[in-house]
Amino acid sequence: MEKVNIVTQAQPWVDRFPLTGRYTYGVAGERFFRELKENGRFFGTRCTACDVVYVPPRLYCLRCFAPLEEWVEVPSTGTVHTFTVVHQDLDEAPLPTPEVIAFVQIDGCDGGLVHRLGEVAPEDVYIGMSVEAVLKPTAERQGGLTDIAYFRPTLR
Amino acid sequence: MGMRRVAIVGAGMTKFVRRALETGPELAWEAASRALASCDLRLSDIDGVVLGTAPDAFDAVHMKGEYLSDGAGAWRKPYIRTYVGGGTGVFSVIQGWYHVASGVFDTCLVVCEEKMSSHIPHPQGAFITIFDHILERPLGPNLLWIFAMEMNAYMNRYGLRKEDIAYVAVKNKRNAADHPAAMLGVRDITIKDVLDSPVLAWPVQRMDVSPIADGAVAVVLAADHVARRVTDKPVWIEGVGWNVDTTYWTNRDLSYPTYLEEAARMAYRMAGIKEPRKEIHVVEPYDPFDYKELHHLEGLLLADRGKAPEDAATGRFDRDNENHPDWLPSSPSGGLLGVGNPIAAAGLMKVAEIFWQLRGEAGDRQIPGNPKRGLAQAWGDLMQIGTVVILGV
Amino acid sequence: MTMEQWVYPSVYVKEDDFREGRVLYTTWQPRLFYAWDRGTAIGRFLAELKQGRIVGRRCRRCRRVVVPPRMFCEHCFRPNDEWVPLADTGTVITFSRCYITWDMRRLEHPQIPAVIAIDGASPGVGFLHHLGEVDPEAVHIGMKVKAVWKPADQREGAITDILYFKPMTE
Numbered sequence: 042m043e044k045v046n047i048v049t050q051a052q053p054w055v056d057r058f059p060l061t062g063r064y065t066y067g068v069a070g071e072r073f074f075r076e077l078k079e080n081g082r083f084f085g086t087r088c089t090a091c092d093v094v095y096v097p098p099r100l101y102c103l104r105c106f107a108p109l110e111e112w113v114e115v116p117s118t119g120t121v122h123t124f125t126v127v128h129q130d131l132d133e134a135p136l137p138t139p140e141v142i143a144f145v146q147i148d149g150c151d152g153g154l155v156h157r158l159g160e161v162a163p164e165d166v167y168i169g170m171s172v173e174a175v176l177k178p179t180a181e182r183q184g185g186l187t188d189i190a191y192f193r194p195t196l197r
Numbered sequence: 198m199g200m201r202r203v204a205i206v207g208a209g210m211t212k213f214v215r216r217a218l219e220t221g222p223e224l225a226w227e228a229a230s231r232a233l234a235s236c237d238l239r240l241s242d243i244d245g246v247v248l249g250t251a252p253d254a255f256d257a258v259h260m261k262g263e264y265l266s267d268g269a270g271a272w273r274k275p276y277i278r279t280y281v282g283g284g285t286g287v288f289s290v291i292q293g294w295y296h297v298a299s300g301v302f303d304t305c306l307v308v309c310e311e312k313m314s315s316h317i318p319h320p321q322g323a324f325i326t327i328f329d330h331i332l333e334r335p336l337g338p339n340l341l342w343i344f345a346m347e348m349n350a351y352m353n354r355y356g357l358r359k360e361d362i363a364y365v366a367v368k369n370k371r372n373a374a375d376h377p378a379a380m381l382g383v384r385d386i387t388i389k390d391v392l393d394s395p396v397l398a399w400p401v402q403r404m405d406v407s408p409i410a411d412g413a414v415a416v417v418l419a420a421d422h423v424a425r426r427v428t429d430k431p432v433w434i435e436g437v438g439w440n441v442d443t444t445y446w447t448n449r450d451l452s453y454p455t456y457l458e459e460a461a462r463m464a465y466r467m468a469g470i471k472e473p474r475k476e477i478h479v480v481e482p483y484d485p486f487d488y489k490e491l492h493h494l495e496g497l498l499l500a501d502r503g504k505a506p507e508d509a510a511t512g513r514f515d516r517d518n519e520n521h522p523d524w525l526p527s528s529p530s531g532g533l534l535g536v537g538n539p540i541a542a543a544g545l546m547k548v549a550e551i552f553w554q555l556r557g558e559a560g561d562r563q564i565p566g567n568p569k570r571g572l573a574q575a576w577g578d579l580m581q582i583g584t585v586v587i588l589g590v
Numbered sequence: 591m592t593m594e595q596w597v598y599p600s601v602y603v604k605e606d607d608f609r610e611g612r613v614l615y616t617t618w619q620p621r622l623f624y625a626w627d628r629g630t631a632i633g634r635f636l637a638e639l640k641q642g643r644i645v646g647r648r649c650r651r652c653r654r655v656v657v658p659p660r661m662f663c664e665h666c667f668r669p670n671d672e673w674v675p676l677a678d679t680g681t682v683i684t685f686s687r688c689y690i691t692w693d694m695r696r697l698e699h700p701q702i703p704a705v706i707a708i709d710g711a712s713p714g715v716g717f718l719h720h721l722g723e724v725d726p727e728a729v730h731i732g733m734k735v736k737a738v739w740k741p742a743d744q745r746e747g748a749i750t751d752i753l754y755f756k757p758m759t760e
Contacts, residue, residue, distance in 0.1 A: 053625035054331045059692075061619045062257025063317045063608075067220030068601060074614050100219075101226045103267040106233065106240040131621070184614035209596040218601035218613060227598035235596045257618070314603075317617070321692045330624070331632055332658055332749045333718050338692070342703045342718075345686035353684070353731045377594045398688035399700070412600070443664060447705045448656060448715045451684060553593040560592035 066184075069100040072112070078184040081176050085150050087111040096150040117174040118195060119145040119153055126163045139163050145172055145192050159191035171195040200298040204424035204431035205290075205588065207236030207417035208549040212378045213537030216314035217411035221256050222268030225310040228413035228542075229270050232306070236417055236427050243417075244302035245275040249289030249309040251282060251540035251577075254323035257315040269308040269415075282327075283485065283577030284439070285309065286414070286544015287584040290573075291437045293418045294586075298434075303420045310413040311539035320409050327579055341406075345398035347451040347580060348488045352400060354452035355503030359400060363391035364509045365487035366404050366534050372516055373531020375561035378546075380537040381408050391487075407485045410537035414545040416552065430556045435570070436468030436587035444579055457496030457576065457583030464572075464585040465498075473498050477587075478568035479554050480525060481547035483576040484532040490514075493574055496583065499525060519565050526564045529554060544575035548586055555590045631659040634673070640747040642739050644676045646711050654712045676710035678737035679758060683707045683714060687726045700726050706735060706755055722754030734758040 066074050069086060076082045085094045086109035088102035096115055101108055124143035130136055141163050146153040158166060159175065172192040182188040209231025211217075211224050219227065225248075233239065248269045250261045258264045262278030269276075279285060279292045286309050293307040313320045324340035351357065367386050374382035386404075394403035424431040440459035443449055461473070470476045482493035491505035500508050512518045514527035530536055530550035533543045551571035553559045570589040576582065607613040628636060631647065635658060638645045646657035649670040654663065656670075663670045685704035689697050702724070707716040721729060722738065735755035745751040 054628055055623070055625050056330055056334060057624065058254070058326055058620075058622040059322045060254060060257060060622060061317050061322070061617060062315050063615055063617045064257065064315060065216075065218050065220065065603065065613060065615050067223045068218055069223070070220065071218060071614055078614070099267075100223050101230065101268070103272045106226070106230055106270055108230070185616050207596075208593070209598065211598045211600040212602075214600055214602040216603040216605070218603045224600060227600060231596045231598050257620075259620075318693045321694065325692050329658075330626055331628060331636070335748055335750050336703070336718065336720060337701070338703065338718075339688065339690060340692075341690070342686055342688060345688065346684040346703065346705060349686060349731070350684040378597045395689075396687070397690050398686045401686070445656070445658070445660075445664075447658075447717045450714060451705075549593075558591060558593050560594055563592075 067100065069098045073098050074184045074188070077188050078182045081179065083115045083117050083147065084112050085115045085152070087113050094150040096147045096152040097154070115150050116148045119147040119172055119192070121166065121168055121170040121172060122146045122153060123168055124158065124166055141166050143172070143192065154186070154189070156186070156189055157191040158193065160193035201300055202421040203294050203297045203418055203434045204421070205416050205434065205552050206419045206424050206427045206431055207232045207238065208415065208552050209235050210378055210414040210542070210546060210549060211412045213380045213410040213412035213539055215380060215408070215410060217312065221258065221261070221265050221310055221312045224312060224411065224413040225265050225268030225308050228310070228415040229268070229306060229308045232415035232417050238304070238417060238427065240270050242304055243270060243274065243306045244304045245296055246271040247289050247293045247296065247305060247307045248276065248278045249285040249307070249541040249545065250278065250280065251285055251311055252323065252326070254326055255320065255540065256312045265310055270306050281577050281582050281584065283483065283540055284544065284575045284582045284584040285541040285577060286546070287548060287573055287575035287586050288439060289541065289545060290416065290434070290548050290586050291439060291584060294434050294437055297418050297420050303423045305418040306415060307418060307545070308413065308415040309541040309545040311542050312411045313409045313539060314411050341398035341401055343446070343580060344486055345401045348400050348486065350451040351488055351492055357503070357506050360388050360392060361506035361510050362488045362491060363388045363405065365484065365490045366391045368509070368515060369484060369490070369528050369532040369534040372529055372562065373535020376531045376536050378412070379531050379535055380410055382531055382535050401486065405487045407533035407538035410539040412537060412539035412542045414542045414549055416545065416549060430590070432552045432555050432588050432590055434586060435589045436464035436466070436470070438463030438467070438585040440583050441578065442581040444581065446579055446581065453502060454492055454496035454576070454583060456581055457493060457574070458498065460583035460585045461497045464587050468587045468589070470587070474523065474525070477525065477570055477572050478566070479529060479551060479564055479571040480527050481530060481532070481550050481571070481573040482527060483544065483547070483574050484528055484534050485538055487534060489576065490528060490532065493576065494527060497572065497574060497585070516562065516564055529559065529562050529564055547573040547575065551588045555588060631661045635659050636747040639749070639751040640745045642742065642745070644678050644708060644737070646674045646676050646708070648672050648674045654715070655710065656715055657708050657711045658717055674710065676708050680706040680708040680716055680735060680755070682721070682729065682731055682733040682735060683716065684731060685721065685729055687729070702726055702729055704755070719749070719752060720754040721756070723756035
């Protein structure tokens with residue numbers, strides 16, 4: 042048999058997976074995003090035994106495994122727990138404007154949300170900064186994380 | 198071998214449904230918290246957690262292990278996710294078993310979850326990734342091809358009739374009518390219904406296949422000294438076995454599951470079982486398709502090769518046919534065909550069924566005669582792995 | 591006491607609930623584009639397909655000739671030894687008539703996937719492909735078939751360089 046030049050055969054086989062995920066928000070998430078969409082309010086669930094308020098809310102306490110039935114309204118303000126400034130997109134191409142992504146700890150809660158910061162220059166962001174949620178207008182809200190347009194520094 | 202005795206002391210599950218509102222972690226918690234409640238244990242009593250779930254693609258979530266960990270009760274505990282495809286549900290118990298048998302843990306929570314509704318238009322978008330990406334996917338396959346071809350090879354080898362195989366679908370869907378978690382129990386289904394259902398990939402018709410589902414199941418394992426404190430009805434894990442055949446599935450004889458025979462022999466040896474047909478009183482073989490239950494009964498050495506369909510036709514595997522000379526109730530739960538098939542959770546459901554049957558807690562599904570020993574089995578990867586657990590009281 | 595109390599009544603959602611806004615959801619299409627290396631054995635196999643030939647590998651210890659080829663013998667667990675030219679004919683060892691697509695659309699004319707044991711390889715050893723130019727109801731296990739190739743100038747070094755296998759006239 043004739044010899045095949047291995048180097049010329051070193052070409053990849055290209056394909057993609059036809060996967061589209063459709064995700065429900067779950068028993069607790071359904072109520073959280075419904076309140077956000079329809080009433081522009083944030084809710085959490087409280088575990089009295091562990092003295093924890095979960096935001097986003099959970100159906101159960103991950104610490105003691107009890108079902109959580111106490112829903113509490115929480116503020117839409119928080120503190121920048123940590124943040125990063127992103128300069129590239131997923132394909133490593135430069136972004137026209139750098140984006141600030143922050144983990145915002147919601148005031149009075151044990152959890153928080155990862156979201157964009159807006160109305161602030163990246164160099165002015167600092168850990169511990171007070172921020173508040175800016176919601177999209179009611180008509181544009183679809184029931185999802187992007188119903189929050191971004192968080193911005195709290196006006197004093 | 199210096200290993201400790203391990204018992205199952207509790208079990209719980211969610212109802213199996215086509216589409217659940219719950220997220221994966223919520224389903225896992227629903228099953229795990231029921232399992233703990235069933236044996237009056239708290240999460241703080243659990244030393245380690247094993248999580249079983251099929252490919253990441255099925256929930257459309259990557260890194261499903263970490264995604265499900267909170268719901269499985271793993272917060273700040275030793276935790277591992279295990280995976281052998283469809284065989285995962287039974288293998289997760291094996292992994293929990295060696296955690297406890299080895300002396301590393303006294304208690305282990307084993308949780309299996311699947312949320313297959315997360316795919317649109319159909320979970321097959323995830324399933325077809327099992328085919329080889331260079332030599333098979335360019336041919337435009339769907340998942341049923343491989344099973345239809347295995348079923349055809351099995352039928353051709355022994356000259357089997359579709360009606361004898363369809364009997365399994367009828368039996369299991371009828372059995373499932375008495376399962377409170379079942380999504381497809383049908384009390385008045387007939388063989389004609391199965392034979393008249395649409396052909397999907399011949400010889401596989403609609404009602405030969407188990408329905409895709411969302412759901413979760415959990416069991417609690419405990420070492421001997423803990424088990425006796427927790428319950429007066431521990432169900433002991435007496436034997437475990439697992440075995441894998443070649444991934445080159447087009448290079449082997451598909452008419453007989455040799456890998457399962459190897460797994461079964463390993464489990465029988467460990468359990469000291471010499472005559473499985475006499476010593477196993479109830480069996481839950483893996484039945485994603487009706488022919489697979491029969492194929493597996495043969496691989497488990499519980500029926501002669503090619504003879505399981507004939508045995509089924511005589512009522513040998515019926516739940517309440519105790520006057521049959523070789524009676525061996527098979528899939529009393531209703532199996533995957535009747536209860537539903539959330540992959541890993543379905544396998545663990547089979548272990549839970551044997552647990553409930555041996556404790557006399559199976560309700561309307563309880564088989565008569567106080568069964569003392571049962572076997573649960575699952576099957577997976579590329580039609581190539583068998584996983585077996587033998588339980589006894 | 592029965593197991594019924596340990597079943598959690600999870601919440602069933604219907605397809606209409608999404609359409610009619612009763613259940614919120616989000617969708618995502620991951621960017622799963624892959625470039626897989628063909629590897630040594632499959633790279634050669636595909637290159638030979640492009641030339642209109644099927645090749646396998648022989649292990650001199652157990653004497654098996656395998657296709658699809660690999661560079662090791664999984665039985666003897668050692669490198670296998672040589673390339674072997676195989677015929678482009680074979681025997682159907684199992685098949686299906688498939689009336690649905692991967693996304694569960696109904697097909698009017700069935701596809702006929704089959705495992706074909708390739709002549710020149712060890713007995714029962716072959717690969718997956720389609721059957722064509724055949725009455726679906728006439729297909730049977732044991733049927734002798736031959737590859738139908740794409741025209742040489744259209745082959746690209748892929749399993750689809752064989753269009754399908756068709757029955758051999760006896």
